[in-house]
Amino acid sequence: MSPSSKTSYLSRTVEQLQPSGIRRFFDLASKMENVISLGVGEPDFVTPWNVIEASFHSLEQGYTAYTANAGMIELRMRISAYLKRKYQVEYDPEDQIIVTVGASQAIDLALRALIDPGDEVIVVEPSFVSYAPAVSLAGGIPVKVDTDPAQDFKLEPYQLEQAITERTKAIILCSPNNPTGTVLSKEELTALAAVVEKHDLLVLSDEIYGELTYDDSHTSFSEIPGMQERTILLSGFSKAFAMTGWRLGYATGPKEIIKAMTKIHQYTIMSAPTMAQHAAIEALDHSESSVQEMKKSYRQRRNFVVKELREMGLDCYLPGGAFYVFPSIQKTGLTSEEFAEELLQQQKVAVVPGNVFGRSGEGYIRCSYATSLKQLDEAMKRIRAFLKTL
Amino acid sequence: MSVDNKKIEILELLEKDSRLEVDKIAKMTDLSVEETNQLISEMERDHVIAGYSTLIDWTKVLDYEGVTAMIDVKVTPTRGVGFDKVAERIYRFPEVKAVYLMSGAYDLSVLIEAKTMSEIGRFVSDKLSTIESVLSTTTHFVLKKYKHDGIIFESDDDDKRIMVTP
Numbered sequence: 001m002s003p004s005s006k007t008s009y010l011s012r013t014v015e016q017l018q019p020s021g022i023r024r025f026f027d028l029a030s031k032m033e034n035v036i037s038l039g040v041g042e043p044d045f046v047t048p049w050n051v052i053e054a055s056f057h058s059l060e061q062g063y064t065a066y067t068a069n070a071g072m073i074e075l076r077m078r079i080s081a082y083l084k085r086k087y088q089v090e091y092d093p094e095d096q097i098i099v100t101v102g103a104s105q106a107i108d109l110a111l112r113a114l115i116d117p118g119d120e121v122i123v124v125e126p127s128f129v130s131y132a133p134a135v136s137l138a139g140g141i142p143v144k145v146d147t148d149p150a151q152d153f154k155l156e157p158y159q160l161e162q163a164i165t166e167r168t169k170a171i172i173l174c175s176p177n178n179p180t181g182t183v184l185s186k187e188e189l190t191a192l193a194a195v196v197e198k199h200d201l202l203v204l205s206d207e208i209y210g211e212l213t214y215d216d217s218h219t220s221f222s223e224i225p226g227m228q229e230r231t232i233l234l235s236g237f238s239k240a241f242a243m244t245g246w247r248l249g250y251a252t253g254p255k256e257i258i259k260a261m262t263k264i265h266q267y268t269i270m271s272a273p274t275m276a277q278h279a280a281i282e283a284l285d286h287s288e289s290s291v292q293e294m295k296k297s298y299r300q301r302r303n304f305v306v307k308e309l310r311e312m313g314l315d316c317y318l319p320g321g322a323f324y325v326f327p328s329i330q331k332t333g334l335t336s337e338e339f340a341e342e343l344l345q346q347q348k349v350a351v352v353p354g355n356v357f358g359r360s361g362e363g364y365i366r367c368s369y370a371t372s373l374k375q376l377d378e379a380m381k382r383i384r385a386f387l388k389t390l
Numbered sequence: 391m392s393v394d395n396k397k398i399e400i401l402e403l404l405e406k407d408s409r410l411e412v413d414k415i416a417k418m419t420d421l422s423v424e425e426t427n428q429l430i431s432e433m434e435r436d437h438v439i440a441g442y443s444t445l446i447d448w449t450k451v452l453d454y455e456g457v458t459a460m461i462d463v464k465v466t467p468t469r470g471v472g473f474d475k476v477a478e479r480i481y482r483f484p485e486v487k488a489v490y491l492m493s494g495a496y497d498l499s500v501l502i503e504a505k506t507m508s509e510i511g512r513f514v515s516d517k518l519s520t521i522e523s524v525l526s527t528t529t530h531f532v533l534k535k536y537k538h539d540g541i542i543f544e545s546d547d548d549d550k551r552i553m554v555t556p
């Protein structure tokens with residue numbers, strides 16, 4: 001039978017998902033040669049060697065089978081100890097932690113565990129591209145809240161308050177943020193927590209860039225008094241340990257929520273990759289100095305890129321974390337897409353147009369500085385040349 | 391951040407790339423170009439920066455012949471100056487690239503580079519062994535350099551990431 005007998009076999013939810021703007025830029029850039037890419041949302045370091053080595057060892061020891069659904073207990077204990085060390089929050093490794101296939105799967109599991117059709121989830125924009133689609137796929141309604149560039153894209157309590165309705169179940173927060181690099185301070189998180197409490201919401205706190213803050217130490221939403229019971233902390237190994245390809249993340253939170261997430265995980269994924277879990281144990285045990293070194297290098301490159309962009313006349317605030325800068329290109333009179341596309345065609349520098357991350361990202365571009373200084377330097381020269389032609 | 395921390399940051403950058411331009415160092419470390427220049431001059435003056443060198447993989451240079459050897463040297467220490475005097479007599483030879491005082495089975499480790507194996511042989515038999523306090527030498531020839539001074543020779547540093555990712 002030919003599929004043409006129906007208009008489409010696809011679910012309406014899937015049909016209505018917008019194709020990612022990131023994908024479009026990837027298609028454009030990958031057809032060209034000698035492109036310098038500032039469009040990459042992942043570390044330019046390879047995974048620390050001791051961590052890679054631990055996965056070899058895992059395979060040599062014959063660990064080629066499934067682990068417990070929630071992940072190896074040894075790893076969950078390490079994650080628990082790590083969070084206690086870093087944020088003074090306690091999570092029981094037995095039933096408050098689940099190891100997932102990247103933070104991506106943790107986001108998906110959390111949403112699927114929480115949402116009934118029609119529930120609203122607040123997504124703060126500019127945001128990581130997956131949040132809103134993940135809410136839709138779980139049957140919920142993403143409610144987008146724009147942040148103000150003049151406030152360095154920090155969500156303010158009144159903005160949150162305005163977006164809340166009867167149907168609001170949760171809010172997804174991300175600090176340090178992708179794409180803006182914005183970090184919310186303890187005070188700012190505490191102010192948001194008051195609203196969260198008042199309206200009895202849950203917070204999905206994506207803290208995957210939590211290790212990567214450059215001026216102040218990172219505050220987890222879970223450490224704000226009263227918030228641990230309302231927080232599902234989502235994180236992983238991709239960014240801090242340069243392990244994007246390993247596909248390993250985790251979620252922690254209230255017992256019944258983690259239990260529900262584990263149930264879905266059990267029927268859909270079974271368990272995260274075993275050798276990656278062994279590598280993650282090594283990462284948590286013995287990679288502090290590698291993380292510090294990568295962090296130092298990111299900070300230096302952040303400083304470099306922000307100064308360069310400002311020198312060429314683009315407004316750019318100094319982001320406190322992650323590895324992105326989000327300069328304004330409004331002065332050029334071009335839209336983000338026009339700017340990014342022209343820059344790519346003329347100077348072969350790939351950046352991601354800010355509107356891909358939501359309406360409030362229009363007029364901005366995301367430049368990742370997770371690229372060698374040499375490449376960054378060349379990219380800055382090319383952007384400068386591009387601006388001169390406008 | 392304290393001046394000392396800034397100095398360390400500059401040193402680490404220069405250690406990785408001694409040709410890194412001052413204006414880039416300044417931007418990365420959040421200093422002015424003048425401040426950066428000033429700190430670098432200070433550290434040169436104090437011999438914290440002992441020199442600027444270039445790491446070359448000579449095996450990639452056609453027509454270049456060269457041999458590297460590491461020599462374990464046992465010596466009798468001299469009264470009053472210990473190993474320092476004999477070390478000096480060795481490190482003054484220009485073909486000697488490094489000299490370390492070691493704990494364990496021997497006393498000095500001498501790294502030497504020469505054009506040919508026989509030149510190294512001559513250095514060991516004529517110059518090194520004849521020093522009065524040198525008791526014995528064991529010469530190891532280097533067959534291949536994989537990593538030197540923290541730099542991996544012939545490493546594949548290609549960026550394996552795809553062009554644009556979330």
Ligand SMILES: Cc1ncc(COP(=O)(O)O)c(C=O)c1O
Pocket residue numbers: 041101102103104105128174177178206208235236237238244247248249556
């Ligand atoms: C904010 C944010 N959350 C989650 C992820 C996904 O991370 P993972 O590789 O752990 O799935 C990314 C990756 O870009 C991200 O930027």
